[in-house]
Amino acid sequence: MSTRNRFTSVATAGIAFQAGSTAIDSATIISALVFQLTGSPVVVGAVTAILRFGWLFPQLIVGFLAQRGGSSMHYYVIGAFGRASCMALLALLLYFGSDLPGVTLSVFVMVIWAAYSFVSGIVAVPYNDIVARSVPSELRSRLLATRFFGGGVLALGVVFIADRLVGALEFPFSYAAIIAMASFLMFLSSSVFTAMGEPETDLEKPQKPTFLQYLKDGLAVFQTDEKFRKFVYAQWCGGAVLMAMPFYIVEADTIGINLEDVALLLGAQTVGALASNALWGWWGDHFGKASLLKGIALGRILPPAIILLLALTSFPESDQMFSVFVGIFFVLGALANGLTIAVIGFLMEISPDHLRPAYSGYFNAVTAPAFLLPLLAGFIASLFGLSIIFAISMFAAILQSSLLLQIEGKTANQT
Numbered sequence: 001m002s003t004r005n006r007f008t009s010v011a012t013a014g015i016a017f018q019a020g021s022t023a024i025d026s027a028t029i030i031s032a033l034v035f036q037l038t039g040s041p042v043v044v045g046a047v048t049a050i051l052r053f054g055w056l057f058p059q060l061i062v063g064f065l066a067q068r069g070g071s072s073m074h075y076y077v078i079g080a081f082g083r084a085s086c087m088a089l090l091a092l093l094l095y096f097g098s099d100l101p102g103v104t105l106s107v108f109v110m111v112i113w114a115a116y117s118f119v120s121g122i123v124a125v126p127y128n129d130i131v132a133r134s135v136p137s138e139l140r141s142r143l144l145a146t147r148f149f150g151g152g153v154l155a156l157g158v159v160f161i162a163d164r165l166v167g168a169l170e171f172p173f174s175y176a177a178i179i180a181m182a183s184f185l186m187f188l189s190s191s192v193f194t195a196m197g198e199p200e201t202d203l204e205k206p207q208k209p210t211f212l213q214y215l216k217d218g219l220a221v222f223q224t225d226e227k228f229r230k231f232v233y234a235q236w237c238g239g240a241v242l243m244a245m246p247f248y249i250v251e252a253d254t255i256g257i258n259l260e261d262v263a264l265l266l267g268a269q270t271v272g273a274l275a276s277n278a279l280w281g282w283w284g285d286h287f288g289k290a291s292l293l294k295g296i297a298l299g300r301i302l303p304p305a306i307i308l309l310l311a312l313t314s315f316p317e318s319d320q321m322f323s324v325f326v327g328i329f330f331v332l333g334a335l336a337n338g339l340t341i342a343v344i345g346f347l348m349e350i351s352p353d354h355l356r357p358a359y360s361g362y363f364n365a366v367t368a369p370a371f372l373l374p375l376l377a378g379f380i381a382s383l384f385g386l387s388i389i390f391a392i393s394m395f396a397a398i399l400q401s402s403l404l405l406q407i408e409g410k411t412a413n414q415t
Helices: 003-022 029-038 041-056 059-069 073-096 102-134 137-168 173-196 211-224 226-244 247-254 259-287 289-299 302-310 318-350 353-384 387-404
Strands: none
Touching: 003 102, 003 137, 003 173, 029 041, 029 102, 029 173, 029 247, 041 102, 041 226, 041 247, 041 353, 059 073, 059 102, 059 211, 059 353, 073 102, 073 173, 102 137, 102 318, 102 353, 137 173, 137 259, 137 318, 211 226, 211 353, 226 247, 226 289, 226 302, 226 318, 226 353, 226 387, 247 302, 247 318, 247 353, 247 387, 259 289, 259 318, 289 318, 289 387, 302 318, 302 387, 318 353, 353 387
């Protein structure tokens, strides 16, 4: 298969997944679902913590297996079809389990969400490896931007349908329908990507180290590769930035915004992601992935800073406050897409071709604990209020920016 056809297949699969993941966005749809089920900020914090940690944790093991076996596609199949199946199960639970006691239903929802998160983690290592072997470096930012742009367009349709479902169906049937839609799109994405097949490689087959040797090699990489090490430190700060992510929707509820408008906030987030894709793709391919990382990190200071400013400001009209939150979610969507493009692209760039699965496994496993911080944020919010969460997020974004500014990266004419 030609590079052009692989570009098209990867982009098409990404578009379908991006739209599907929008329908189960952890900061809006799933946070609103569990908040209405439990009313607990701790559980809301757990939604993002479980998703991020679950996605990252399995990658150390998957990286070892993929590196040792010299093949990645079958691990992608397990993860991609597995996560789509988890969402189908969650939709069925919400539809047929609506009469269950609230606590019981909440527990089942969180168990399935945890399963989805950990199964999703199987996908990342093989995805990075296959995409990096399918598409040259100078096209990868545009590939990811195409994926997010097309996915954003399709996600607008998902948002429109979600808004109608929330208004037309009773809770939790509306969420069951939204999540079923997500599952369908994820199955479609998985089918398109696997149909492409795994590209052949000219590299010699790697030696098959033991798991202990694999871990020792990872420690050596961390000690000797300064760029990799600083990238890890910056990603830890990024986990602290994400502490606030599920609490924007809680803050909106606190100031009187109706959670039935959650689809409109999701729509603003989707439009922000959609509108920014061309910028991120152009930036990453022309000025380098490190440059894009630095710009996104600086931008992440803005949303929590606005929330803190709002705490000192009085808006007499709820419509004015809702408009501000629409703007915040627009920026959050733009930054989230830019961050994904930058992180994936930069990790591919600094990973040696013959060690790419291992590097992905090392990086994501070492940074995984940082993404449990939103769970800690739930306890902090319960004890001290939401403002402290946004303050921590803002200062973490500042620290992340300072770390990334120390990293030198390749420009487009060096790749």
